[in-house]
């Protein structure tokens with residue numbers, strides 16, 4: 212029996228129960244504002260946080276790629292299909308970040324409504340960071356950067372998209388979802404203004420980023436940083452180990468940009484990055500939360516806390532002599 216067949220058998224076996232702990236919508240009371248919460252599946256931790264902020268106690272969120280885990284390389288399990296089978300609404304990120312959802316969704320037999328959180332957001336295509344032969348690709352072949360959440364204004368757009376999807380599912384509470392999303396947008400605008408102020412303490416010549424994979428393009432574009440180089444040379448962590456020539460080029464780029472520190476990430480192994488730092492004679496800053504939140508109770512267990520933590524790490528690492 213193939214993987215999909217096993218999965219289908221597993222899901223059918225589970226279909227009688229409901230891990231969201233709710234009654235099915237068909238059994239829901241008709242009175243406006245009440246009724247069971249909406250069973251939402253999100254693909255990764257940052258979307259789960261946004262969905263909980265917007266949905267409040269009207270949603271029960273089951274999230275697939277947990278805190279500290281890497282969405283680019285995620286391998287779904289049968290329990291993930293079970294969550295999808297029981298969902299009313301599935302929120303995926305899009306832009307090539309969570310492409311594994313497609314096959315899983317079909318295999319799960321889910322009848323949930325599917326929405327793409329980044330719908331309507333103009334994706335950023337990073338410029339080629341190095342002059343290596345492998346980087347010389349046509350503009351149209353350039354990879355789309357999925358890491359839109361590093362610009363808080365775009366997270367505000369995602370929150371409004373989620374509010375619309377929840378409103379369509381549960382019109383009686385539409386005003387509540389929109390109000391919660393608008394309040395969050397206000398908080399995100401305050402976060403954005405705080406980041407602008409924090410970044411002003413870094414001299415413009417030092418606003419230069421080197422990370423493991425190309426995760427901070429939207430952050431750099433918004434706050435006036437240059438992405439000097441990335442160890443893995445792309446917007447995904449799926450790339451195999453960089454060649455010796457590519458590593459040598461990253462080291463040259465770091466030296467010529469005279470950056471004082473480079474940044475590890477919570478979702479990827481820092482081994483090669485540490486070697487690069489040593490050879491280039493720069494510090495490795497504490498890991499940034501780039502593609503996933505911290506575990507609940509941790510210092511970066513919400514999107515807003517994650518951004519504040521990251522910005523403090525970046526500013527302190529680059530402002531220091």
Ligand SMILES: [Zn+2]
Nearest residue numbers: 426446447502
């Ligand atoms: Zn990433």
